[in-house]
Amino acid sequence: MTKPNWFDTRIEDALLAHNSPDDEQGYFVYQLDALKDHLEQLQQQDVIKLWFAVKANPLSKIIQTLDSANFNFDVASAGELAQVLAQGISPARILNTGPAKSKKQLKAFVKLGVKTFVVESLNQLTWLNEVITEQTLTEQGKVERPTVLLRVQLQWPDGEKNPLGGNSLTPFGLSVEEWQNVQVTDYPNLDICGLHIFQWGNMLSNEKMYSLWGQMVAPLTSLANDMGMKLKILDLGGGLGIDYLNEGKQLSWQQIIADLADIKAQSGVEELWLELGRFAVAECGYYVVPVVDRKVNYAQEQLVLAAGINHIIRPAITDQPFPVTLLRSSAAPSQAFDIHGPLCTSMDKLGHLTLPNDVTVDDKLVFGYCGAYGFTESMPFFLCHQLAAEYVFQAGALVEIRAALPATSYLA
DSSP, X not given: OOOOTTSOGGGHHHHHHOOOGGGTTOEEEEEHHHHHHHHHHHTSOSXXXXXXXXXXXXXXXXXXXXXXXXXXXXXXXXXXXXXXHHTTOOGGGEEXXXXXXXXXXXXXXXXXXXXXXXXOSHHHHHHHHHHHHHHHHHHTSOOOOOEEEXXXXXXXXXXXXXXXOTTSOOSSSBOHHHHTTXXXXXXXXXXXXXXXXXXXXXXXXXXXHHHHHHHHHHHHHHHHHHHTOOOOEEEOOOOBOOOTTOSSOOOOHHHHHHHHHHHHHHHTOSEEEEEESHHHHGGGEEEEEEEEEEEEETTEEEEEESOSTTTOOHHHHHSOOOOEEXXXXXXXOEEEEEEEOSSSSTTOEEEEEEEETTOOTTOEEEEOSTTSSSGGGSOTTGGGOOBOEEEEEETTEXXXXXXXXXXXXXOO
């Protein structure tokens, strides 16, 4: 059995040798050397400023590796902010996104030194202006105005259907019509100088992405003019995809940069931003889990694993399974299996995937592209199973960053 191209064989011996009773319900591994190389390639351009969407993977070692590659950080919660700051990241390199910012949260972020915000409602705009006003009065001096981007939600006749909504109505930002009621001069304590637009996910076509980006330029530049805004920054979010289904649909990074250089020129902005999540870190991550049972139901071969969507829920919510391989070598012919986890719900299915037909109980499977939307996107508490451990592989060594935890660690 030849290992698939997404599997980094440099980690194979370490995974085969790893034998910990604490990890018998599955664990994550992140190949940091591969991640570092990938991030360096992404930074070999001068067209866009790159941010890491922390929601994709907030593990300390992942953040530290991105920091060393000069990425900035997009945080959407107080917890993500605390985790990034704990790694020694300057708050000046942090962008606050997310649709549910209260005035209390905005005040806390400002107090901690965050200077860049994506505002998603008229309330948020008013609250942030008030926070800076109050801070100015408290400190009895001039306070630096935060950089503010307004998030815009557009609609297209051929909009994509995906986790971020496409043409569906979502809580992310406001329509052009709603933002047109704003004049930037009405908020003197804010430097409202940019627009944010992001409502698609896991795009795998350079042509489609360029088409969407191109359609945004006219309405966004027109909106900026209507608001009296000098449009300096355009944040295109993320949405760059990973070919989970192995359909040969790979984005070209070189083409992305060429396309964005054109978008930057069309829009006339000084800075173009991308917030990368899966595209930055997905390929460095793996999830290893044992087979608990094998059976046949109505002529369909089934595998039941020690863990499923309690550790990796993405297949259940996207119908896009993580690719899988057998950890050990096998010369047996391949066949398709329905792969299920241990939870008492039919949602707990990790895919209909091909494996050698000699796979058996106690074999270990390795799922790929799990560097993003793995552990922290899961539903770990249902049925009181164990929380998965997380490891990093670096310089030939497998190092535990967070140990597996039993249900007693979180049950009251």
